[in-house]
Amino acid sequence: MELDTSWINSALEKRQSNYSSVICFESNDPVRLKQLRQYLASHEDYKRVEVYSFDPWKGLETEVRGRRIPVTESKTKEWDPSQAYPIASVDAALTHMDGKLKRNKTLFLLLNLDILRSGQLPDERQRTLWACLQSWALDSEILASGSCVFLISEDASLVLDEATLNLCVFQKVPPPSDKERLQLIDRLSAECGVKLTYPIETLVIATRGLTLYQLEGILLESYHATGTFDIKRIKQLKTEFIQRSELVEIVEPEWGFERIGGYEAVKKFVTENIINCIKDPARAQKFGVPLPRGVILFGPPGTGKTLFARALAKEANLPFINLKTENLYGMYLGETGRRFSEAIRLSEQHSPAIVFVDEMDKFGQRRGTAADGASEETRRALNQLLEWLGDQNRKSIIVGTTNRIEDLDPALKRAGRFDYKIPLLYPGEKARRRILEIHLGIDRDNQGRLLKGRNTPPLGMNDAALEKVLDELTQMTRGYSGAELELLVIRARRIAFNDRNANYMTSDHLMKAFRDYTIEESDRKGEIEFYYKQAESNTDSQAFLEELRKDV
Template structure:
């Protein structure tokens, strides 16, 4: 049965099946989507399964207790009024008819209790974000109804609608309740909703566009989906895909734990790192692009990548470019907003982030500085530590979930600080080192940021030299001076050269500007050498593909000095250097 024309009622059916099996007469639906709430009300009032119901009560903290009725336009709530027992003159003056509306939760629970026990009754509780037990007795009532023989035998049911059961019930109480996570929206529901709204607004929308919109709106609930479609129409008089993606990004950002970002770069915008590009293209991009063929050979799709290495070596940029190469959304997990000072909120934030990310997947979920999740201590010393351990466990469970749709790309500057659970087999398919670029890679990185890489989206810098002359100058003069520079520092070098040219009011950046910019850096080469050795040791520990590791070490220049590379490259090519795909 489909309710509302396009709404899937399987989540309601699942709860009712549990009710018929006498798991519990109390069911909690984890949703606050107005369309889902209306769907449940309509189902209760129109379904044959509830034809013998005596009363349908509904409680909202703002409206108080009411009776749910069916009108020609749909479900409506009529205020429930209770006759006062007191016959004092004062009561008569205050309420001449002797009736009073119930607002207080404890009074509401007491009033509905007798109906649930005496006759077949449905009680819906909505918009409840908290319930102080000492004031309301809410959890005590839930536990009592869940095991009450009269409530069970006469077929009464209690439906609770909330964003998260943990916010209003402790673990003990949750054991008495059937908790149903509700899918924000299925692919088919979004398609049907797009078609329905398009028909109402008379917006042309063929099957191809409908499918594009359904994919773009994945992860949002039905109310959010409809709101974005309507706002796009108000802005553009159409369902503009770019506008809809921007509106969705703004909406997801309000969660504070996820951000949807459009991938800005491709592999052609990254200089050097050919070994990493080749490895990722071969074992990740090709498998994702040809997933049916991979499944035919029994190859599992990659679900997790760990990028590790010193700061500024392009890990975040590479993750962004990977999303472009495989044409997937790029979702940023805002780890600093996961943790909260309020007890229970950190776990809820993590749960919400995982749920939302999965609904928007397949996608690249980027987790920067994954070591922020810490390590297992074995002993939780206090509620804050318990909350940290809970978040850690949630993330590990997500990483190890074989049905996970999200492709998690994590980065860390300090892989030695990661808990062993992160690095064991089954969590991340591949662990890829990003070391300081070697001489050839540094040349290519500089050429990219000067705008000379073919296929790159980066703008060309005004230079006093041509392409070949610039490449030769960089190879001879700049590359030997930038040993152990990070990619970020090479980009900054180009920026400083542009500032120098700007300050002297020149028309273009000169050789001298580049040399001056290079000399402004203060690099602790002894420290960098120790970092390189440490990174190589970590690469040998975490990277189990020897051919890949050998290629990385060779490319990063660990096998020869910059002077040797300069001599060999000069002899090998008297013309322009190959910048490769970067």
């Protein structure tokens, strides 16, 4: 299996130019550590060089012909094997290696040091590590000897402070490419005797974002459970891996715009300006149309912004990644920033995808309006979001939502951050009619005739009577949100269920639910006008606004 070594080559080129003798690789994939070891063992410049490694659990070890042997030191001046003890602490390991790195060309691997971070403030072990690496980074004797120190960490910011990190060669290890995953799938297919019943490219795409270690584990788990590489089980296992972080979750949307009642103008606009570009990138490139980078969905609560974002992902045939903003904030200074960085890393690792950021005003509020003690962390989160939005190498398509777009920081709404700001207002007449039908489990054929589905309750009405009550409810529910229309239907179902003399839902049950569940019309009228003005002032496509006026 031929793995990409460009990340190793890039770092070693900087070491050879004497930029620094300390290289920090950021990766959470054990396969990459194994790859690094094999690379160094076979490279002409390093294969005869002494190699040492330190792990907080294993202590200091020397690597001899593929075997790792504990390094010991005697507590007596004269060497006494009975008084020799393994070097187990980070301080002792650093002291022991200092002379070796300066005297002869030596490689030293520092592993699993993330666990040194125990709280908000660094402890003595971390301060010693920082001081040592800062000294080693530009030490003339170490640079002259050709020695190199490798620190491999899942998150470098958990191990090193900014001053130390700035003196290191820093290299993010890229996630496995499609080619690397294809090779691993091919190898395991041959070893397990698995013959795929679907194109192998489907599995390659479905496993994007997994490390090579995770991919191998998931494939073998699927094989032992089902005797094959079951694509549905593999997607489920992948989702479980991602959800362990509690920062993001991956969802496979079940349905697209067919389950969105009404909003035809919005569907048309999004299809033409976003989905078509994603589905036909070659044509988009031919006409110089950039691929979409994100949209803001705004409007009153309950109008289906989350529902619409999921349906968009389904229509675009992309994974839906939910950024769990409620879990981003930490209790320690700087913890929010680290969590946000990890959430961004996970999102990009599984992209191209629709990344959903609900209630962006949580951290995208106008600067200066936050008055509590968490305002500094909120500003940091906003700055990270802005940096992510502006990253030209970003693969994710960000869909953010807000109920009050006027409260968002102006930097978020500036041209270039998001492609479009799209309003989802209170549903118009056609939309309300279709939303009611969807929640009653009713569809229509090509001729517009009513079709009852699996979710349709037993109805004690013929089609004409059903059309009549739907007409009446559509007129009476002006100003209702999609969520309120759904609740109205649920209440009607409950009323019918609790009516022990009824074997069917009737128009009386629907009307009783309406009379029992009403909204304050005068307040809602003001909200409708307010949000429509918001749409006019924040939507920059006049053609879309014209279509929107017809729709609502």
